[in-house]
Amino acid sequence: MQPFSLDSSGNIIDKTKNLKTVDIYILSHNRPNFIAEAIDSVKKQTLQEYNLYISDNSTTDDVERIIRQQYGDVIYIRRSNSLSALAHFKTIIEESTAEFLVMFHDDDVMMPRYLETLLGIITSDNDIAAVGCNGQILQNSRLTKTILLQKTDGIKIINSGGELFLQYCSPIDHVAPFPGYMYRSSKIKGLYLNSEYGGKHSDVSFLMQVAQRGKIIWSYAPLIQYRIHGSNDSSTIHIKQQASLLGFVYQNTKIQKKDHAIKIYKLKYLLHWWRCNKNSKNKVFAKRIILKAITLRLISAYLCRPHILASKISQLARKFYNQPR
Secondary structure (H helix, E strand, O other), X not given: OOOEEEOOOOOEOOOOOOOOOEEEEEEEOOOHHHHHHHHHHHHOOOOOOXXXXXXXXXXXXXXXXXXXXXXXXXXXXXOOOOOOHHHHHHHHHHHOOOOEEEEEEOOOEEOOOHHHHHHHHHXXXXXXXXXXXXXXXXXXXEEEEEEOOOOOOOXXXXXXXXXXXXXXXXXXXXXXXXXXOEEEHHHHOOOOOOHHHOHHHHHHHHHHHHHHHOEEEEEEEEEEEEEEOOOOHHHOEOHHHHHHHHHHHHHHOOOOOOOHHHHHHHHHHHOOHXXXXXXXXXXXXXXXXXXXXXXXXXXXXXXXXXXXXXXXXXXXXXXXXXXXX
């Protein structure tokens, strides 16, 4: 059965009418307490040239009830069968008809100039495949002062998949958040998030493939609020899935296992060994090498910021001894 779109009266909407340059899809899955904030943030954009779709992949009717009661002017799509997260992305890429596509998450928030800024960048050069942006962290419902990228102005140009992956290897910086990307539709047709290339980290391999088709630009302006909360899958580490992502990197770039960047990438995740999947043997493996990881972390801290060495020792010791064995 094909997905259907209904207005507030229950009538089927013809999606071929009033098409605009940008399709904004808000991907929703059982988060009714956040969806209204996400929709409102889109409706407050300084640039209003977009088609807004709510792609509801929920197993309950809560999100649908909110849309019917409060947002009769948006296009609501109820997926007939609950899709996997990766299949949900694939479906949207296939059905979008606009020149540019945004696949936003139902728990994040757009800043008012998000659309205007990213559309201005991506239309400036036909070779740009995607544009990402900086994000400010929302801890549940509390807006923090933390931003993901260290800078807050200017842009970064990424010219290849290998160059993109190296950004994930930085010991001090984060990356542009995945929900904040705007894509040139012609550059991503036929590309999907493939679980064989990283599992839950397949967004990285997807973006690497996008970068092979055209430039990726990061705007350092914090244009979205990126929410961290209890149901985020990012709170769990899967070492086997990380290994499959690294296999993809080795096969599709010039980056190799012995490169310094790979050592940094592995170290970043090993330092969070307590976040490993509790139902797997990954946690046992990580515990065996935690002392080595702590040693490297302390050396790095001492070389970069000697005055925080003592506090790092204290923090890491507490984390190590307070975790369940």
